[in-house]
Amino acid sequence: MKHEVLCRPAASIVRFWMETGEQITCEAGSMIAMSQGLTVETTTRTRGGGGVFSGLRRMLAGESFFLNHFTAQQSGQSLLLGPALLGDVLHHPLIAGGLIVQAGSWLASTRDVQLDTSWQGFAKGLLSGESLFWIKCTGIGDLYLSSYGAIYSVDVDGEYVVDTGHIVAFDETLQFELSKASSTWLQSFLGGEGIVCRFRGKGTVYCQSHQFSSLGYMLGPMLRPRRG
Amino acid sequence: MDGISFDIKNRPDFATLEVMLQPGQKILVEPSAMACMSPSIQMKSGVAGGALRSIGRMLAGESFIVNTFSAQDQPGELVLVSGHLGDILHHRLDGIGLRLQRGAFLANGPGVEVSSSWQGAKGFFSGEGLVLLKAQGQGDLFFNSYGAILEIDVKGDYYVDTSYVVAFEETLQYRISTLPGLRGGGFKRLFFSGEGLVCQFTGHGKLWVQTRSATPYLSQIHSYRPVQRNNN
Numbered sequence: 001m002k003h004e005v006l007c008r009p010a011a012s013i014v015r016f017w018m019e020t021g022e023q024i025t026c027e028a029g030s031m032i033a034m035s036q037g038l039t040v041e042t043t044t045r046t047r048g049g050g051g052v053f054s055g056l057r058r059m060l061a062g063e064s065f066f067l068n069h070f071t072a073q074q075s076g077q078s079l080l081l082g083p084a085l086l087g088d089v090l091h092h093p094l095i096a097g098g099l100i101v102q103a104g105s106w107l108a109s110t111r112d113v114q115l116d117t118s119w120q121g122f123a124k125g126l127l128s129g130e131s132l133f134w135i136k137c138t139g140i141g142d143l144y145l146s147s148y149g150a151i152y153s154v155d156v157d158g159e160y161v162v163d164t165g166h167i168v169a170f171d172e173t174l175q176f177e178l179s180k181a182s183s184t185w186l187q188s189f190l191g192g193e194g195i196v197c198r199f200r201g202k203g204t205v206y207c208q209s210h211q212f213s214s215l216g217y218m219l220g221p222m223l224r225p226r227r228g
Numbered sequence: 229m230d231g232i233s234f235d236i237k238n239r240p241d242f243a244t245l246e247v248m249l250q251p252g253q254k255i256l257v258e259p260s261a262m263a264c265m266s267p268s269i270q271m272k273s274g275v276a277g278g279a280l281r282s283i284g285r286m287l288a289g290e291s292f293i294v295n296t297f298s299a300q301d302q303p304g305e306l307v308l309v310s311g312h313l314g315d316i317l318h319h320r321l322d323g324i325g326l327r328l329q330r331g332a333f334l335a336n337g338p339g340v341e342v343s344s345s346w347q348g349a350k351g352f353f354s355g356e357g358l359v360l361l362k363a364q365g366q367g368d369l370f371f372n373s374y375g376a377i378l379e380i381d382v383k384g385d386y387y388v389d390t391s392y393v394v395a396f397e398e399t400l401q402y403r404i405s406t407l408p409g410l411r412g413g414g415f416k417r418l419f420f421s422g423e424g425l426v427c428q429f430t431g432h433g434k435l436w437v438q439t440r441s442a443t444p445y446l447s448q449i450h451s452y453r454p455v456q457r458n459n460n
Binding site for chain 1: 240241313314315375376378380384385386387388389392407408409410422423437439440444445448449450451452453454455456
């Protein structure tokens with residue numbers, strides 16, 4: 001399967017050229033356009049169990065985990081996928097070892113990539129106020145990540161600190177712990193940094209240049225209130 | 229007739245259209261798109277093609293008024309932008325008309341007629357309005373989008389999410405449909421797929437899609453709006 005990432009960096013999308021039988025799994029709602037010889041199937045990944053209604057609840061909470069599988073029934077099919085917000089798309093070949101991806105940044109993957117949405121490496125109920133959940137991607141194949149803003153990678157060798165809202169993905173080989181940004185909790189919150197992630201070891205962290213919640217908090221108060 | 233000489237800069241995120249007008253040349257532009265211009269350029273606001281046609285354009289999500297910019301005795305430059313971030317594309321019309329999505333019109337040169345085209349129930353179900361813009365004739369047309377614009381040559385069938393269609397040639401037919409595989413699965417499957425209704429194009433012709441839509445942005449910002457409490 002051939003792919004190309006187009007219109008980088010702010011309006012990036014990925015275009016696939018697919019042969020008979022090839023399959024792409026993507027986040028529900030990310031298809032922009034496709035040719036006629038593809039079929040779609042929708043499945044759901046439950047996180048901590050639950051049926052359709054807990055799925056619906058997660059969807060309303062912005063944590064939809066409905067997957068669409070696009071399969072080529074003929075050769076020479078094309079498929080365009082794009083994330084919802086302005087930002088970049090990155091291709092990550094998964095060879096050995098897993099990648100932990102922030103759920104909102106996972107755009108698509110090929111068939112042989114396994115997606116584990118029950119990964120709970122970060123303690124439940126992250127205090128940072130962002131409802132992040134994570135997908136552990138393993139296997140051999142291609143992964144496509146998206147970001148709000150630009151994506152940059154950091155090769156960690158030793159220790160590195162990233163704001164939790166800026167993490168796109170990181171190598172499973174890295175150890176990590178959530179901690180405060182400053183030496184005291186008061187300082188951390190006054191400084192607006194809250195909880196950060198401290199990575200240790202050797203591996204890659206993908207970061208995004210911006211976080212949508214910052215824009216949300218900036219624009220929100222200027223908008224007309226909604227009824228509670 | 230000579231085409232307008234132009235240059236589109238800063239594509240695809242911050243596209244700006246620079247137009248060079250020779251004495252006597254003019255261009256019709258949607259209101260408030262002018263960013264700057266030479267002193268030799270004059271602007272006139274009016275209803276292009278009469279009141280009826282203007283009402284049609286208004287139903288298609290455009291303004292009632294169209295501004296005409298023309299160079300008088302000396303050549304001059306005019307810079308046009310759309311109201312949001314995104315791309316601008318030029319298309320030379322040559323007999324084959326174009327249908328444009330709501331809000332996609334930016335400017336047109338002489339010889340192009342922009343009116344509206346009733347879409348009926350198709351427009352209703354696509355959620356994109358009952359009326360599309362129609363551009364016909366021979367000349368230059370400029371349209372804009374939220375996100376980048378990609379051109380696709382359709383031969384046979386092609387599916388596009390309704391909110392990503394920017395424009396298409398009238399040689400293409402379309403109908404509102406669902407994706408193959410989601411049909412017959414009932415409402416539940418359609419709903420959870422997140423793909424909902426799509427435009428199914430058939431025939432031969434050019435199609436332009438945008439790589440982003442403003443709708444998801446709006447729905448995400450919505451959750452940051454303050455909540456109004458009723459205290460009575």
